[in-house]
Every structure is written in structure tokens, then in C-alpha cells.
Amino acid sequence: MTHQLTPDQARRIVVRAQLLDARRPGDVVEVAEELGTIKIDPTATIAPAEHSILWSRLGQAYDPIQLSKAVEHDRLLFEFDGAFRPMSLLPLMLPGMRLWPHHPRSREWLEANDVFRTDVLARLRAEGPMLASQIPDTAAVTLPSSDGWYGPNQTPRMLEFLQCQGEVAIVGREGRLRRWDLAERVYSQDIPHYPLDEAERMLCERRLHAAGIARVKSPHTPVGDAGEPALIEGMPQKWRVDPEALAALDDDDGGRVAFLNPYDGMLFDRPRLRDIFEFDYVLEQFKPKPQRRYGFFSYPILMGDRFVGMLDAELNKARDTLTVNAVHEFLPFEAEEDEMVRAEIADLAEWLGVTVNAW
DSSP, rough: OOOOEEEHHHHHHHHHTTTTSOOOOSSSSHHHHSSOOEOOOOSSSSSSSHHHHHHHHHGGOOHHHHHHHIIIISSSSSEEETEEGGGHHHHHHHHHHTTOSSSHHHHHHHTHHHHHHHHHHHHHHHHOSSSSGGOOOOSOOOOSSSSSOOOOHHHHHHHHHHTTTTTEEEEEEETTTTEEEEEESOOOSSOOOOOHHHHHHHHHHHHHHHHSSSETSSSSSTHHHHHHHHHHHOOOEEEEOHHHHHHHTTOOOOOEEEEEEETTGGGHHHHHHHIOOOOOOOOGGOOOOOGGOTTTTTTEEEOOOOOOEEEEEEEETTTTTEEEEEEEEEOOOOHHHHHHHHHHHHHHHHTTTTTEEOO
């Protein structure tokens, strides 16, 4: 059976799946379990991505200490590939990690640096958690950086490769610097084991649960055959929808205002944003200043199930203020909408522990 959905229903499904409806989740771990990933990024015009993503779901109940506790002490979350993930995803990721790398150049680099690999693992085994800068670079072959992201030191690259293979793990951070250790001392060894095909199927189900609805064969939200087929009124695309999301369609808790960090997972699937929300989002961080319309790192404003504007604001720590440069309205706000956005800005400033520099 193919489900027939209206655009309103599709939007509500997405908003609820992303924990952006009026019902707030309970804690950091619940957010991670539902979303699957919480992006890490240091760009902090307001707050680093991981913290603002959690604040947009939990509100004033969120304290950054909760995140570090869940990652470094309780081991309920783990850091992998630039995001925090729930530990329940690890068993589903490991079968694929054991087959990594897939690219011939990466395999050749690892083979040429087998002694280097052994050195890194031996150093961690003997000395425990370490920063990359504390581990000597004994690479025999250098892997060039095509994007300029990596410097000449090969140790960070080797650690990331070993993490992708499940050999090492990030145990915590010192500021923004990652501390590494052997995976066997970070991850629980008492976890279930799945065949590759079953693990991939379960990962697709988790992705669809976090998305609510996703386009068939989407490269941005790959869900395979998870869920059930759906069509959205007025759209030619074929979709897959989470059965749990369908069952909860009538449980409407209403909407609210949410400011979304530009690296929020809600914004990742740009084609879906255009199709379902009619929102053509462009991050202007990498545009020349004269070409920016909304600001360097503006936050999209979600009101209920519609994107209504962009918040251009920045935290001034020296003056203990949240400076609001502009609130860009896609359509002029009604009085009640303006009041709701201002109230959310006030809540954001209170969470940051600063006052608002009115615009």
C-alpha cells in the first residue's frame, strides 16, 4: 500500500521526527537516539553546533555539561566522523567499518604505512589516552591533502583511518582537541554482532526514523527499502515514510519557534527542504560578503512547520550580550509571530547567560 500524504502532513512528520514540535524531549541521550547524529562544529557566532542543536530541542533544560557527561563518563554517546552518536548505533556501524577503506588510494596508504599504524596503536596501548600531537609521525608515505584540510603531520590522518576501522576511538576532548585511545577501552565489548546486510537494513530504518520521510534513493538521506512507500500530493517524487510517524500523525502537539544552527541535521537534505518546505536554503558562510543576503552564519527560523525567516545574531562575550543584527522575515510577521520570535530570542539570551542587544 502506498500512503497518500498532503504537504501539511509531510511537514508535520518531519518536524516531529526532528524533535522540533511543541513536545520537548527528556534529555541529551534521547535527542541523540532519535536524531542519530548531532553535528560537531566550532563555528560559534552564537554557540557551537552541538550545543545549539541540543538547545533547539531541549530549551532551557539543556546544560552543556550534560553532553560531556554522556560522552566521556556515561559512555552513552560516542564521537565519530564529526558528530556525536548514540552508542546503540555502534553495533550497526561496525560491520561496515570492518570493510573500510573502500578507496584504493587509502588502502595503498595504509599498506605502505603498516609500521606507522603499529607504532600508533602501540603508543596508545602503552600510554593511554593521548592527543594527536603527542604521537610521533613515523609515516613512510604521505597522503596529500586535496582540500587543504590536513597539514603535513600524518598522525591525525592515521588516527582517523583507524577510527573508521574501529581500532581507535575518541575518548574525550581538551578544548577542541580530540583525545584518542584504543577502541576496546572506550567502547563496550558486550555489544551485539550483526551480519553486514542486517546491520545496513537497521541503519536505514534508523535514518528513516530520524527523517520521518525521505525520498527514494536520496543520496542525502539513504533509507533503502525501510518504512513504507508514500506519495505527497502535488509532488512527482516517490517517498519512504516511517510507520511510527504515520501512526503519530493525529497526535498533534502543536508547533513552536525554533532557531536552527546551519549545521543542524534538519537542514542537511536540501532537496527535501525545497520539496516539502519550499525552503531553498543556502549557507552564506563561504560566500563573499557582498553576496550575502542574510549574514555570515544566520540561523533559519522554523515556526510550526514553516520556515519564516533568518536570524542574524552573534554572541559578544566581552560585553555579555547577544547582538541581533537582523531578523529577516520572508513574509512580514503578524504581531503574534513577531512576539513569538522575540520571546525565543529572549530565551536564547537567557540560556547563554547574557542580555539582548535589541535590533
